[in-house]
Amino acid sequence: MPKSQKKAIVLLSGGLDSTTTLAIAKSEGHSIFALTFDYGQRHEFEIKAARKIAAQQGVVRHVVAKIDLREFGGSALTSEIEVPKNRNIDKMSHEIPVTYVPARNTIFLSFALAWAEVEDANDIFIGVNALDFSGYPDCRPEYIEAYQRMADLATKAGVEGRQRITIHTPLIVLSKAQIIKKGLELGVDYSFTSTCYQPSPSGEACGRCDACQLRLRGFSENNFTDPIRYITEL
Amino acid sequence: MPKSQKKAIVLLSGGLDSTTTLAIAKSEGHSIFALTFDYGQRHEFEIKAARKIAAQQGVVRHVVAKIDLREFGGSALTSEIEVPKNRNIDKMSHEIPVTYVPARNTIFLSFALAWAEVEDANDIFIGVNALDFSGYPDCRPEYIEAYQRMADLATKAGVEGRQRITIHTPLIVLSKAQIIKKGLELGVDYSFTSTCYQPSPSGEACGRCDACQLRLRGFSENNFTDPIRYITEL
Numbered sequence: 001m002p003k004s005q006k007k008a009i010v011l012l013s014g015g016l017d018s019t020t021t022l023a024i025a026k027s028e029g030h031s032i033f034a035l036t037f038d039y040g041q042r043h044e045f046e047i048k049a050a051r052k053i054a055a056q057q058g059v060v061r062h063v064v065a066k067i068d069l070r071e072f073g074g075s076a077l078t079s080e081i082e083v084p085k086n087r088n089i090d091k092m093s094h095e096i097p098v099t100y101v102p103a104r105n106t107i108f109l110s111f112a113l114a115w116a117e118v119e120d121a122n123d124i125f126i127g128v129n130a131l132d133f134s135g136y137p138d139c140r141p142e143y144i145e146a147y148q149r150m151a152d153l154a155t156k157a158g159v160e161g162r163q164r165i166t167i168h169t170p171l172i173v174l175s176k177a178q179i180i181k182k183g184l185e186l187g188v189d190y191s192f193t194s195t196c197y198q199p200s201p202s203g204e205a206c207g208r209c210d211a212c213q214l215r216l217r218g219f220s221e222n223n224f225t226d227p228i229r230y231i232t233e234l
Numbered sequence: 235m236p237k238s239q240k241k242a243i244v245l246l247s248g249g250l251d252s253t254t255t256l257a258i259a260k261s262e263g264h265s266i267f268a269l270t271f272d273y274g275q276r277h278e279f280e281i282k283a284a285r286k287i288a289a290q291q292g293v294v295r296h297v298v299a300k301i302d303l304r305e306f307g308g309s310a311l312t313s314e315i316e317v318p319k320n321r322n323i324d325k326m327s328h329e330i331p332v333t334y335v336p337a338r339n340t341i342f343l344s345f346a347l348a349w350a351e352v353e354d355a356n357d358i359f360i361g362v363n364a365l366d367f368s369g370y371p372d373c374r375p376e377y378i379e380a381y382q383r384m385a386d387l388a389t390k391a392g393v394e395g396r397q398r399i400t401i402h403t404p405l406i407v408l409s410k411a412q413i414i415k416k417g418l419e420l421g422v423d424y425s426f427t428s429t430c431y432q433p434s435p436s437g438e439a440c441g442r443c444d445a446c447q448l449r450l451r452g453f454s455e456n457n458f459t460d461p462i463r464y465i466t467e468l
Contacts, residue, residue, distance in 0.1 A: 063305050063306070065301070065302065065305060066300075066301075066302065067299070067300075067301050068299065068300065069348065071297050071299060072297070072345075072348055072349045072352045072353075073352050100390070101348075102347070102348040102349075102351035102352055102389070102390070103344055103345075103347040103348035103351060103388055103389065104348070105388070106344040106347060106348075106384070106385075106388045107341070107344040107345060107348060110337055110340040110341040110344045111306075111337075111341060113336070113337040113340060114303060114306055114335075114336040114337035114338070114340075114341060115306045115336075117336035117337060118306045118336050119306075137387060137388055137389055137390060137393040138387075138388045140387065142387055143384070143387040143388055146380075146383050146384040146386075146387045146388075147384050147388075149380050149383065149384070150340070150377070150380040150381050150383070150384040151340075152380075153371065153372075153374065153376055153377040153380045154337055154339070154340045154371055154372045154377055154380075154381075155336070155337065155371055156334065156336070156371060158371055159371040
């Protein structure tokens with residue numbers, strides 16, 4: 001039961017982590033304003049997934065903000081760099097993956113901050129995770145702390161001494177298995193979530209990129225069958 | 235004469251301040267990558283001005299990034315709130331103007347950071363000014379310092395210990411008259427620059443909004459005639 005109806009902006013990619021984050025924000029009594037970015041990524045399937053999840057979770061409003069990061073070039077998720085497959089996911093945690101998108105979370109959080117200020121929401125939720133992808137600079141706790149300090153100074157609330165806008169990262173130190181466990185406890189239907197870096201045109205996951213491997217292991221460790229479809233029988 | 239050709243990302247609105255900032259970055263020997271936002275503002279004239287200025291200044295590349303802040307609502311520059319006219323510009327410095335756009339500079343700097351990372355540029359220039367509009371939270375030196383600390387942690391360079399991306403604010407403590415003086419010394423042609431919050435459809439400035447009043451006084455204090463056109467004879 002919601003304790004109150006505090007507004008929260010939730011960054012929703014349509015993936016497993018952000019969907020779990022949305023469910024956590026909701027379970028804490030927030031009314032949800034979901035924010036998804038259409039940033040020229042190759043997998044538009046994610047945006048469709050985000051729309052289904054937002055509808056299913058009964059969000060107050062879902063904005064899909066179109067921004068074109070392709071103009072700047074430089075990432076596997078927005079241009080034609082090859083997505084690595086069948087890598088050993090236990091050995092990749094200290095390098096920056098080629099799938100890194102420059103300043104992505106900084107841009108996403110900045111839009112969330114703008115929306116929070118307009119809606120008079122005091123809370124922003126983002127599903128960053130420092131364990132699985134510690135190679136991403138903008139998934140680390142020290143980055144989030146620095147963003148919070150900047151946000152405190154960037155906004156009207158900061159100047160006027162009102163309650164600040166707090167950035168919540170409920171998944172930041174959880175393993176993929178712990179995230180899935182939490183989501184299953186909250187009744188998340190993972191069949192809509194999209195994780196794969198390079199799904200087929202009809203939305204089937206590849207099963208071999210880093211993201212797919214981490215996801216599959218997370219479900220396996222929960223003794224739960226991943227409900228999404230994969231290209232090949234795994 | 236440029237000392238070298240270091241790359242710099244310059245935020246270029248097409249206004250007087252950002253145009254002067256671009257000229258300063260160029261005079262310091264940078265090759266210029268100019269970044270303008272088409273964010274659903276009412277005065278599209280500014281974007282045309284930015285294109286003219288970028289061409290005139292011989293930038294390496296000019297990106298006009300389209301982002302739609304109107305989806306979030308909430309500001310005089312993006313929605314239908316009345317722009318104040320004929321206010322006493324000496325008495326407005328400690329309130330947040332209705333023309334404040336939530337998190338605007340945070341969003342703009344975040345795109346600049348992404349582009350800097352892709353281009354391997356170590357410098358970002360932004361023409362914020364703390365004196366004329368101290369009411370804007372995201373024009374204050376303490377905000378810029380916090381943004382810099384966040385940016386140091388957000389980027390690959392920060393993680394890998396390479397040279398950081400530095401945010402430069404050459405106008406931050408200058409008066410409008412000092413900014414214009416600097417620009418005139420650098421040969422800036424201010425006839426293309428757009429400042430007015432509510433210009434006519436053909437691009438004539440109103441002469442009465444806060445921005446016009448500050449601009450006109452800045453030129454007057456330099457004993458220089460503002461070369462742009464105003465709606466009424468002033």
